[in-house]
Amino acid sequence: MFNKKKNNDKEENIMNPENSSENAAENAENTDATIKETEQAPELSAEEKLQAEVQHLNDKYLRLYAEFDNYKRRTQKERVELLQTAGKDVIVSLLPVLDDFDRALKAMETAADVAPVKEGILLVSTKLKNTLSQKGLKDVESINQPFDTDFHEAITNIPAPTEDLKGKVIDEVEKGYTLNDNVIRFAKVVVGA
Secondary structure, three states, X not given: OHXXXXXXXXXXXXXXXXXXXXXXXXHHHHHHHHHHHHHHOOOOOHHHHHHHHHHHHHHHHHHHHHHHHHHHHHHHHHHHHHHHHOOHHHHHHHHHHXXXXXXXXXXXXXXXXXXXXXXXXXXXXXXXXXXXXHOOEEEOOOOOOEOOOOOEEEEEEEOOOOHHHOOEEEEEEEOOEEEOOEEEEOEEXXXXX
């Protein structure tokens, strides 16, 4: 289909030699006109070039500033979402322990013997401690350890029963815990003086 059209154009040019010379003349005139237009366009002065460059750089700066502002908003939003769901995996891992406590409470209602209830509570307690230790929770060892303000909070001083217990922890009122080697609760202790 296209080939036929090209062939028809060639046939017209062959039949009409005047037509092809007119086309060549028109093309030459168009080329001359575009050259004259570019020659007639005045050269930009140095000041105008600098103003154009300043405008371009200002536009680039505004785009970069807007992009950075969007980045800040997006990261702040992600941080808020992370804080809201940070404890989700810990809570999900504690749900089985909560279920075990519910079962233990039901068993205590109908239990006639105390020994199996104690054993069940001990198992649930062990399961809870294991789950928390898997998440990075550790006990702070305190009793008979030297008093360390990085891990201990002294509640009171009492006279040391023996000379070697001076400056050491004699009793622990409340356990201390670390999470991934960061203290999350100081151990409340009694120190020998």
